[in-house]
Amino acid sequence: MNKYGRYINIIHSLMKLIIISVFIFNHAIDYSQVKEENPFLKWSSWIVLQTLPSVTFYEDNNATNKSIRTGFGWQVVPLSYTFCTNRYLSHLNFFYLQPVKRFTGSAELYFQPEYVFGGFKNAPIKRFLFKSGVRSIFPVAQKGEYLAFSIGAGVSYQRTISNDIKYNPTLEAGVYSFFGMLGLKFNYNINAPSKYSFGIYIKYF
Numbered sequence: 795m796n797k798y799g800r801y802i803n804i805i806h807s808l809m810k811l812i813i814i815s816v817f818i819f820n821h822a823i824d825y826s827q828v829k830e831e832n833p834f835l836k837w838s839s840w841i842v843l844q845t846l847p848s849v850t851f852y853e854d855n856n857a858t859n860k861s862i863r864t865g866f867g868w869q870v871v872p873l874s875y876t877f878c879t880n881r882y883l884s885h886l887n888f889f890y891l892q893p894v895k896r897f898t899g900s901a902e903l904y905f906q907p908e909y910v911f912g913g914f915k916n917a918p919i920k921r922f923l924f925k926s927g928v929r930s931i932f933p934v935a936q937k938g939e940y941l942a943f944s945i946g947a948g949v950s951y952q953r954t955i956s957n958d959i960k961y962n963p964t965l966e967a968g969v970y971s972f973f974g975m976l977g978l979k980f981n982y983n984i985n986a987p988s989k990y991s992f993g994i995y996i997k998y999f
Contacts, residue, residue: 840890844868848979850908850993852923856916865910865921869997874902893974897938901930904946908991917987924951925964925981944968950983962986968995 847866854863874887877899887895896902906925913921927948935941950964963984970977977995 837890844870844997846996848993848996850991852910852914852991853988854914854916855988856918859916861916863910863912863914865908865923867906867908867993869995870905870907871902872905874900876900893939894937897931897942897970897974898933899931899938901928903928904948914988918955919952919960919987920955922953923988925949926951927964927966929966929968931970938970939973940971942970942974944970944979950981950986952983952986952988954987960986970995 845868847868850865850867852863852865854861870889871891872889874891874896876883876885876887876891876895878885878895883892883895891900904925904927908923908925910921910923925948927946929944929946931938931942931944933942944967946966946968948964948966950960950962952960952962954960964981964986965984966979966981968977968979975997978992979995980990980992982990
């Protein structure tokens with residue numbers, strides 16, 4: 795089996811894991827809400843679901859060779875401010891946030907660790923990457939549940955094979971649907987060894 799076949803199998807296994815996890819935790823959450831919200835179940839299920847990564851593709855170029863590498867990225871949002879006008883909902887959120895508060899319009903601080911399978915073959919950087927910055931999300935259809943988009947900016951951290959860390963500005967744009975759980979995201983890292991990445995955004999709330 796070639797390397798692309800292995801990547802396809804990994805992605806296929808990941809999608810099955812996501813579907814099974816969503817099914818299990820949806821039933822668990824529904825059961826917990828029969829009487830009242832269970833804080834332990836709420837946070838433990840949320841933490842497990844945050845470990846599900848997004849599949850991302852990275853530029854891997856040098857002066858003579860060009861290719862695309864595949865990897866995983868994780869979405870971490872430690873601080874978010876929602877523009878939702880519902881007076882019963884808090885505007886400020888830490889880590890845990892409801893989709894309605896995010897996709898009706900919000901601004902957030904994000905951290906995004908990333909891992910590239912097999913490392914880069916052409917670009918002189920290591921397989922572990924990191925991004926941090928701010929993004930704003932705007933609703934388009936059905937208060938963002940059917941369609942929303944985001945724009946953001948921050949810093950990309952890429953460690954070279956000589957262990958120097960390259961700090962470069964990064965710009966991103968994304969579109970989201972299915973209540974904000976699925977989307978497509980594009981990053982452009984200005985003057986970085988690996989300049990762009992794009993992938994499938996996956997986040998379960």
